Amino acid sequence: MVNTRTSDSGAPVQPNIGVLALQGDFAEHIHMLDLIGINAVEVRKVQQLSEIDGLIIPGGESTTIVKLLTRFGFIDQLHARVESGMALWGTCAGMIVIARELADAYPTPLNLLDIGVARNYFGRQVDSFEAELDIEGIAGDPVRAVFIRAPVVKDVGDGVKKIATLDNGQAVAVKKDRVMATSFHPELTTDTRLHGLFAQLAREAALEEPTESLNLTRSQALPRSTEEISSTV
Amino acid sequence: MDTTTSSTTTTTNSQGNGSTDARRWKEMSKPEVGDWRIKGGLAQMLKGGVIMDVVTADQAKVAEDAGAVAVMALERVPSDIRRDGGVARMSDPDLITGIIDAVSIPVMAKARIGHFVEAQILEALGVDYCDESEVLTPADAEYHIDKWQYKMPYVCGARNLGEALRRIGEGAAMIRTKGEAGTGDIVHAVTHARQILGDIRRLQNLPTEQLMSEARDFQAPYELVVEVHRTGKLPVVNFAAGGIATPADAALMMQIGVEGVFVGSGIFKSSDPPKMADAIVRATTHYNDPDMLAEISHGLGDAMPGIEASKIAESEQLQTRGW
Numbered sequence: 001m002v003n004t005r006t007s008d009s010g011a012p013v014q015p016n017i018g019v020l021a022l023q024g025d026f027a028e029h030i031h032m033l034d035l036i037g038i039n040a041v042e043v044r045k046v047q048q049l050s051e052i053d054g055l056i057i058p059g060g061e062s063t064t065i066v067k068l069l070t071r072f073g074f075i076d077q078l079h080a081r082v083e084s085g086m087a088l089w090g091t092c093a094g095m096i097v098i099a100r101e102l103a104d105a106y107p108t109p110l111n112l113l114d115i116g117v118a119r120n121y122f123g124r125q126v127d128s129f130e131a132e133l134d135i136e137g138i139a140g141d142p143v144r145a146v147f148i149r150a151p152v153v154k155d156v157g158d159g160v161k162k163i164a165t166l167d168n169g170q171a172v173a174v175k176k177d178r179v180m181a182t183s184f185h186p187e188l189t190t191d192t193r194l195h196g197l198f199a200q201l202a203r204e205a206a207l208e209e210p211t212e213s214l215n216l217t218r219s220q221a222l223p224r225s226t227e228e229i230s231s232t233v
Numbered sequence: 234m235d236t237t238t239s240s241t242t243t244t245t246n247s248q249g250n251g252s253t254d255a256r257r258w259k260e261m262s263k264p265e266v267g268d269w270r271i272k273g274g275l276a277q278m279l280k281g282g283v284i285m286d287v288v289t290a291d292q293a294k295v296a297e298d299a300g301a302v303a304v305m306a307l308e309r310v311p312s313d314i315r316r317d318g319g320v321a322r323m324s325d326p327d328l329i330t331g332i333i334d335a336v337s338i339p340v341m342a343k344a345r346i347g348h349f350v351e352a353q354i355l356e357a358l359g360v361d362y363c364d365e366s367e368v369l370t371p372a373d374a375e376y377h378i379d380k381w382q383y384k385m386p387y388v389c390g391a392r393n394l395g396e397a398l399r400r401i402g403e404g405a406a407m408i409r410t411k412g413e414a415g416t417g418d419i420v421h422a423v424t425h426a427r428q429i430l431g432d433i434r435r436l437q438n439l440p441t442e443q444l445m446s447e448a449r450d451f452q453a454p455y456e457l458v459v460e461v462h463r464t465g466k467l468p469v470v471n472f473a474a475g476g477i478a479t480p481a482d483a484a485l486m487m488q489i490g491v492e493g494v495f496v497g498s499g500i501f502k503s504s505d506p507p508k509m510a511d512a513i514v515r516a517t518t519h520y521n522d523p524d525m526l527a528e529i530s531h532g533l534g535d536a537m538p539g540i541e542a543s544k545i546a547e548s549e550q551l552q553t554r555g556w
Contacts, residue, residue, distance in 0.1 A: 022518050023302065025277040044519065059278045061302040061338055068300060068518055093278065106297075106337060119337060125361035126384045128271045148274045149339065149361070188274050 015087075015202035018043035018052040022068040024060020024093060028187035032195045046074045054087035054178075054202025057094030059148070059185050062119065065097050066107040075110060082112050085208055087178040087201035095181035096151050103154060113179045114157025121152040121170070121183075133184075135173055136163040138193050145172070145184035152183055178205055272386035272406035275339065275362065276470035279303055279407075279493055283483065283514050284472070286310050286497040288328075290335035296500070299510030303339040303362065305495070306332040311368050311415030311551070312498035312537065321369045323351040329358050341388070346555055347373020349382075356385040362407070364388050365400075367554035368414045368497075375556060380404030390474065392425045392552060394432030394461070395451035401469055402454040408467060410491070411552040412475015415498050417539030419476045421552060422486060426473055430490050437465045475552070478503070478536045480516030480529050487520035502537035509533055 017033055019026040021042035033040040041048065043055065055078075057065065069075060082088050090098040096117055099109040103118040122129070128149060132142040143164075153171040156162060164173035164182075172183035178201040186194040282302030287293040293304045308324040309317065323344055333340045339361035344351035346365055351372070355363050363385050365378050380387040381404035390411035391397035397408045410429070412422030436447060436458065444462055448455040460468055473486035474495035483494045496513055503509040512529050519525040547553065 021281070023281040023300075025280055027280070028277060044522075060280075061278065061282060063297055063338055064282055064300040064302050064514070067298075068515070071300075071515065104337065124333075124359045125275055125339060125386065126356065126359065128268075128275070130268075130271065146270060146274055148271055148278060185274060188270060188277065 013203050013206050014038065015053040015199060015206045016041070016051060017054045017056065017199065017202050018048060019056045019058060020065070020069075020094075022060075022072070023064045024058040025185070025187060026056075026058045026060075028185075029056050029058050029091075029195075032187050032192055033199070035190075036192050036196055036199060038199055044072075046072065046077050049074070049077050049081050049086070052086065052202075053206040054089070054198060055081075056198065057088070057090040057097050058187065059092040059094065062093040062096035062109075063107045065093055066109065069097070069110070078110065078112065082179065085178065085205050087198065087205045088112060089180045089182070089198045089201075091182050091185055091187065092148065092150055095153075095183055098179070098181060100157065113174070113176060113181055114160050115153050115174055115181065116155040117151045118154050119151045120149050122147065122150055125149055131166060133164045133166075133172070135194070136161070137175075137197055140193075143186070143191055143193065144189055145182075145186075146188045147172075147184050150183045153181070178202075268384065269406070273469050275386060276388070276407035279339070279472075280470060281518060282493050283510075283517050284341065284493070284495045285500050285510060286495075287332065287501070290331045292501055292506075293332045293336045293340075295507050296510055297336045297338050299507055300514040301338060301510065302493070303341055304332060304336060305341045305343065305364065305497075306360075307343065310498040310501060312417070312502055312540075313415075314368060315415040315540075315549075315551075321345075323348070323354065323369070326354065326358055329355070329360065333359060343369050344378070345369040346371040347376050347378060349378045352378050352383065352385070356383055360385060362386050362388055365405075366390065367411060367551050371554050377403050377556070380406075388472075390552070390555060391429060393428045393451075394436070395453045396555065397429055397467060397471075398451065398453035398457040398461070401457055401467070405469065407470050407472065409472040409474040409495055410486075411555070412473070412477075413542040413545065414475045414551050415540075416476050416542045416545070417478040417499060417502075417537045418542040419478070419482045419485065420542050422473050422475045422477065423489065425475075425552075426486060426489050426491055429467075429471065433461055433465060433467070436462050476542065477513075478539065479509075480512045480526060480533075483513045484516045484520035484526055487517060493517065499537050504534035509536070 017040045019029045030040045098112040099115050099117040100111045101116050133145045160176040162171040165171050279302045284303045285296040285301045286305045296304050306329045314321045341362040342355050342360045343364045343366040386406040388407040389400035389405040410422045410425035448458040472493045473491040477496050478499035500506050500510045515529050
């Protein structure tokens with residue numbers, strides 16, 4: 001992969017993004033990131049968290065994902081990485097997983113974002129739907145949002161901004177610093193704008209706190225310019 | 234994933250049934266027309282997961298606690314249906330609603346092949362996915378349910394690409410291998426998965442002028458044959474089912490190339506169902522990691538007692554049901 005993005009200082013800042021691949025539609029997220037030129041990795045092991053600037057927790061079954069995160073020992077490291085600035089985005093089940101608390105008792109969410117969430121808010125599968133959404137930070141046409149057995153955000157803590165609400169006032173997209181959550185599935189559409197927004201958050205994380213391993217990867221593995229490529233080939 | 238068809242394909246006036254199906258798939262699967270993306274989308278969310286057969290609300294809780302992505306509500310698991318004989322029908326609505334109330338994960342239920350009224354009842358009960366299943370006794374010896382008529386999505390069994398594409402043409406939003414249910418013998422699930430994936434790979438490499446004849450030979454809608462040729466995959470999620478009894482079986486199917494697994498009798502006919510359920514869930518996530526699979530496979534007790542599928546007379550096979 002040729003890295004063409006550069007920061008103000010001229011250093012390459014292609015963010016390293018991982019998609020949690022324990023269960024769910026992680027392949028669709030990876031495809032969307034590919035469409036915007038980001039070669040994302042499937043994250044199945046906790047050690048991989050130290051190598052990425054941003055993590056997407058995909059749609060799937062939230063009870064399954066929470067159980068597997070717990071079982072495979074992700075919880076402490078996830079908290080540590082988010083505290084140290086890693087970008088994080090939960091879609092649908094991912095929103096449930098990272099919430100502070102849920103309206104129903106099950107499963108126990110990870111409390112990575114200060115929001116209260118109601119699961120299956122709209123009902124069962126036969127009540128799933130699509131809607132046009134205006135999202136703060138997304139320019140142009142509304143986003144076509146796919147809601148599948150979707151949750152909604154019932155309450156938000158300090159500093160958490162509601163960036164999209166349905167006509168009935170229910171918040172379905174929220175953001176605080178570099179952590180986002182959406183009730184719907186941008187990865188099931190061909191609209192890459194939200195993935196672009198998340199990539200920007202991951203890029204900020206990469207510039208602010210490049211880890212040791214990332215510095216190594218960037219300076220040694222990736223050519224800095226096209227001239228450098230042609231000179232090394 | 235974008236499920237709309239390629240704009241380079243054209244639809245001609247239909248004469249036969251095949252092209253009527255094809256045109257219908259093309260129309261109905263557009264996001265702005267039908268609710269195809271929402272139906273298929275739920276199956277996307279189940280990927281990398283395990284769907285477990287359960288016969289009581291308590292079993293459904295065990296499955297949910299073990300990390301199942303969905304449960305299949307049944308009166309009897311396939312191995313008991315096979316043992317008991319007689320006519321196997323849709324489950325009692327009390328049983329289904331009891332399971333729906335007990336768990337927060339999606340609940341699936343089976344209708345007999347062609348029994349569209351059982352399907353109507355399941356939809357009215359709020360079932361999240363209907364399995365039009367060969368495990369139950371078929372109600373129609375010639376026709377399957379017109380699955381486009383429902384908001385409830387469908388999963389159907391298939392043994393080869395033609396059968397899969399006929400079901401998708403009828404509106405199925407998810408496909409599973411048939412395998413040979415209730416045996417605990419993986420051989421037919423492997424055969425069917427290899428057949429479907431092999432058919433796809435072969436189709437992908439053909440020149441376009443051969444596709445109409447392929448559609449004829451597969452007895453499948455032309456439009457869908459073109460779609461598979463173009464994308465190299467089914468337009469819906471593809472799971473394995475029928476005979477999965479151990480974590481290694483689940484990982485085998487995942488490595489062969491399916492996107493998740495159904496486990497029928499394999500969990501609650503094993504000696505330690507919670508442990509077996511948990512192990513199969515973890516093996517489906519780490520299907521490509523032998524060290525992890527070795528660790529997961531330790532100390533699980535006895536797997537379900539099996540029946541060697543090749544010892545079952547063809548007239549007793551469940552997989553031959555469906556047309």
